[in-house]
Amino acid sequence: MKRIAGYRCTICGREYPYGPELMTCPSCGEKGILDIVFDYGEIKTVFSKETLKKDSNNSMWRYRALMPLVGEGLADFLRIGWTPLYRSLRLGKQLGLDTLYIKDDGLNPTGSLKDRASGVAVAKAIELGYDTIACSSTGNAASSCAGNAARMGLKTVIFVPERAPMGKVAQLLIFGANVISVKGDYRQTFELSKAAIEKWGFYNRNAGINPILTEGKKTVALEIAEQLNWNPTDWVAVSVGDGCTIGGVYNGFYDLYQLGMIDRIPKILGVQSTGCCPFVDADEHGGELVPTPENTLADSIAVGVPRNPVKAQRAVKASGGKWIAVSDDEILEAMRLLGRSEGVFGEPAGVTATAGVVKAVANGMIRSNESVTVISTGSGLKDVKNAMLAAGEPFKCEPDIKALEASGRIH
Numbered sequence: 001m002k003r004i005a006g007y008r009c010t011i012c013g014r015e016y017p018y019g020p021e022l023m024t025c026p027s028c029g030e031k032g033i034l035d036i037v038f039d040y041g042e043i044k045t046v047f048s049k050e051t052l053k054k055d056s057n058n059s060m061w062r063y064r065a066l067m068p069l070v071g072e073g074l075a076d077f078l079r080i081g082w083t084p085l086y087r088s089l090r091l092g093k094q095l096g097l098d099t100l101y102i103k104d105d106g107l108n109p110t111g112s113l114k115d116r117a118s119g120v121a122v123a124k125a126i127e128l129g130y131d132t133i134a135c136s137s138t139g140n141a142a143s144s145c146a147g148n149a150a151r152m153g154l155k156t157v158i159f160v161p162e163r164a165p166m167g168k169v170a171q172l173l174i175f176g177a178n179v180i181s182v183k184g185d186y187r188q189t190f191e192l193s194k195a196a197i198e199k200w201g202f203y204n205r206n207a208g209i210n211p212i213l214t215e216g217k218k219t220v221a222l223e224i225a226e227q228l229n230w231n232p233t234d235w236v237a238v239s240v241g242d243g244c245t246i247g248g249v250y251n252g253f254y255d256l257y258q259l260g261m262i263d264r265i266p267k268i269l270g271v272q273s274t275g276c277c278p279f280v281d282a283d284e285h286g287g288e289l290v291p292t293p294e295n296t297l298a299d300s301i302a303v304g305v306p307r308n309p310v311k312a313q314r315a316v317k318a319s320g321g322k323w324i325a326v327s328d329d330e331i332l333e334a335m336r337l338l339g340r341s342e343g344v345f346g347e348p349a350g351v352t353a354t355a356g357v358v359k360a361v362a363n364g365m366i367r368s369n370e371s372v373t374v375i376s377t378g379s380g381l382k383d384v385k386n387a388m389l390a391a392g393e394p395f396k397c398e399p400d401i402k403a404l405e406a407s408g409r410i411h
Contacts, residue, residue, distance in 0.1 A: 001068065003038060005038060008035045008037050010032065011025060020127070021128065023209050024209060030209065034211040047259070052226065060219040060223070061074045061077070063222045066255055069123050076152065077119055077151060080115045081108065083223070085104075086104065088100035095357070095358060097368055097371075098368060098371065100372050101224075103220065103376065104376050105220060106345070106350055106376055111140075112382065113140075113245060113375070114144035115148060116220060117244070121216070122145070122152050123152075128203065132203065133156055134204065135204070136158075137159070138301075140300050145205050150177075157196065158177045159180045159196070160172070163302075165299060167383060186305070187304060193206060207308060209307070222256065225262055237353040237354070237372060238270065238375045239300075239377055240301060241300060241301030247312050253265045254318075271326060272324075273327070273328060274327050276302050276303065278303075279313065283316075289306060296328055296331075300350070300377070330355040333355065334346075335351050339380070354374050357372055
């Protein structure tokens, strides 16, 4: 594959020739997550602003030249990506921001940004001849894997911690996945999935091991840049759990910068919940990541032992960005804010980035004259229980107009 120069270990920097089934650095072991190194000179011959203008495929596959795939049969997949980028009509003004955009990735096929990674993983599994794909997940990666695999006729074995919301588990079961609900936290779930993948030889969709998943997630950044006519905002905010998504966001902008398609990389704001914020803690104390409890209602980012730390920390540092943590109460308020001011319904983890922007503007981290894009990574329908906690109960009334009038509910 001429477009790919090889792999580079994120720990030791060693480089390896490209081989589609190399997952981690042979020298560093499991912690040695790999970067896929692209030949930008070769890519420039087939990919540019001009080629995109002629491409009628309004999905993430329009960026296939920047993916480690042969690229055949992609038209048969679910339509992933090219989700709307809304310019804020009210929320930005409420926060005192001149320019705020909302990227609603909850409108992907299974309701989250994770479809981008799973689409690429399923395509690679098919390319390599696998019939079963497996992963561990707090919910969204699992449902996206199961849905995209079902579309393309692959079997799935999915490991979820028992705390996973029933809405996400229901998706898995509807998509026909073999669901293993693990009596433990995400770390224990991940370890069991890893052992099972090794024992039964499934294709590994785990974001903390497989380097191609970042290459799917980066398409959200490619879209943001294209939708903003190659002039990205000063900041891009994203919620962070394992670290793969924020790593992908940075990679996407980095690719475009190397290709000369944008003139700068936005500052990236990484946002976590105060109930589970190993990246924020490490940034504040200037040390290494330390395992933390998973005490947050934002289940999709409740990852006490992130598996993609180097790419996540690089994304913030190399972009000149910042880390910030928000409370669960601030996350619930962000659900209300985003829904009531912009009509975007995000799950708790999906709106954590919005909560981070609210806080960052309030404390001066983001200035009012700076432009911001916030990525809403998952649909609120994924977690109706916490949506109701944020929104409250409906008003109950007898079926009588006089009773309704007397209630004072309608003015």
